[in-house]
Amino acid sequence: MFEPLFTYLELFQKIPSKDKETICQNTTFIKVKEGEILLQEGKAAKQMFFICKGILKIVSISEKGNEVIHFFLSENQFCTILKSFTENAVSTDSIHAACDSEIIVFQKDKLHSLYNTLPYFKSLLDNITKQALLNKISLRNSYIGEDATTRYQKFIVQQSNIALRVSQTDIASYLGITKQSLSRIRKNMH
Amino acid sequence: MFEPLFTYLELFQKIPSKDKETICQNTTFIKVKEGEILLQEGKAAKQMFFICKGILKIVSISEKGNEVIHFFLSENQFCTILKSFTENAVSTDSIHAACDSEIIVFQKDKLHSLYNTLPYFKSLLDNITKQALLNKISLRNSYIGEDATTRYQKFIVQQSNIALRVSQTDIASYLGITKQSLSRIRKNMH
DNA sequence: GAAAGGATTTACCAAATGGTAAAAAACGAA
DNA sequence: TTCGTTTTTTACCATTTGGTAAATCCTTTC
Secondary structure (H helix, E strand, C coil): HHHHHHHHHHHCCCCCCHHHHHHCCEEEEEEEEEEEEEEEECCECEEEEEECCCEEEEECCCCCEEEEEEEEEECCCCCCCCHHHHHHHEECCEEEECCCEEEEEEEHHHHHHHHCHHHHHHHHHHHHHHHHHHHHHHHCCCCCCCCCCHHHHHHHCHHHHCCCCHHHHHHHHHCCCCCCHHHHHHHHHH | CCCCHHHHCCCCCCCHHHHHHHHHHCCCEEEEEECCEEEECCCCCCEEEEEECCCEEEEEEECCCEEEEEECCCCCCCCHHHHHHHCCCCCCHHHHHHCCCCEEEEEEEEEEEHHHHCCCHHHHHHHHHHHHHHHHHHHHHCCCCCHHHHHHHHHHHHHHHHHHCHHHHHHHHCCCCCCHHHHHHHHCCC
């Protein structure tokens, strides 16, 4: 259950087996179904998730009441609402399972005690987190000024592991277009 | 010249005067004119900038050859191409002065020696950097799925300190629309 | 002040996208 | 399977935006 986490972390540095045990004892493994809500908008994020399997989506509600998908996260990514998590603040975004998923949950307090026990673990996660933020910015920047067709084509290339596994409604929301437009674009591409 | 930097840093924590001297001795203060290039696309970022006065813009060139503005940075913000800076990699983005500006320059090697001399300085900058990344993501997310008029209205509110100081061409590029569209939108708003 | 160059506005038309509605297809549960 | 629900596709039209071109306005320089 926890192997994906350690396999991923050890891309960066060796984790002693003793430390792995410590980490396992301070986290929980859960399975969630598509559509389940891992963090509800309006609450503070008290958990950090690591995705062993599946896809999570970060969602907010626009003033018009539409669901807006900020981004998708898949295998080997950490997921939380960082601002809410670090500042104990109410989150304006939710975290939903975009498909059935397997998740390792780090409770905030246990994560901090892990940081104390394993000092290198904090800087490791900090680096991974910073990388992830840069990637998110980079993805969004690649869409600026592009028309919907180009955005969709880039999405398929840049996030091919997501493209086939989430609904077109979700992809359209992520790309900032209606699902009707996306359907038309797909038709015209063939 | 250096007061804006210390005034800003001391929003987070007190900096002893001895440390301030050390910092001054390891940085340089420069003035740049509108249009000057602080980092050229294709080179590695070896400097971190702190903006005492003025506005910088992060720019890349799209496949069609258009200039695309990723974001604007103004007073009291640090600015570099973080991926290039940390990984010593060639940058696909440039940094331009969007108006006459006054900048404190941290050379990468001197910054690292500062980190050694003043250990708290690294974590301070790391936190500021992480905050800045979250803000950039948050700004971009607020545009997803909005039409051009709404994006422009949000821009004026969220970045009012920028809106009146850069050209409409630059604002249009940042919002992902043509300058003609922006002109039309402004006309219809009054 | 006059000329030159850049920025902004305007106009016109073509293309892209949104909104509404309905049909078709895919999926799940009984 | 069949029914009911959700997702995706299609169609139609109104609106928005892009692309081209030209006119106007603003600055800067001489």
